[in-house]
Amino acid sequence: MAGALTRTKSIDRLMREVAGTGEATLKRTLGPFTRVVIGFALAFGILIDAFVVRMTLIPALMSLLGERKTLERIQHTLKTGKPLRN
Secondary structure (H helix, E strand, O other): OHHHHHHHHHHHHHHHHHHHHHHHHHHHHOOHHHHHHHHHHHHHHHHHHHHHHHHHHHHHHHHHHOOHHHHHHHHHHHHHOOOOOO
């Protein structure tokens, strides 16, 4: 347990150093306006992922894949290259 904790601390420290280096590089090379634009783009991407992809698209896909007829259509299309109409 102590060995695992020691290894985890070193990985955690490495991750913090990498993140800090990246942040410092961005602060030195980019202007304040560019950093604001990147921040808004990142926030927008996170919101789209959280609300559209994870709350809408993934549950819809899982419900479709759970139906037997849909699975049969997908398998038929993969085997023959033509869609199955039924």
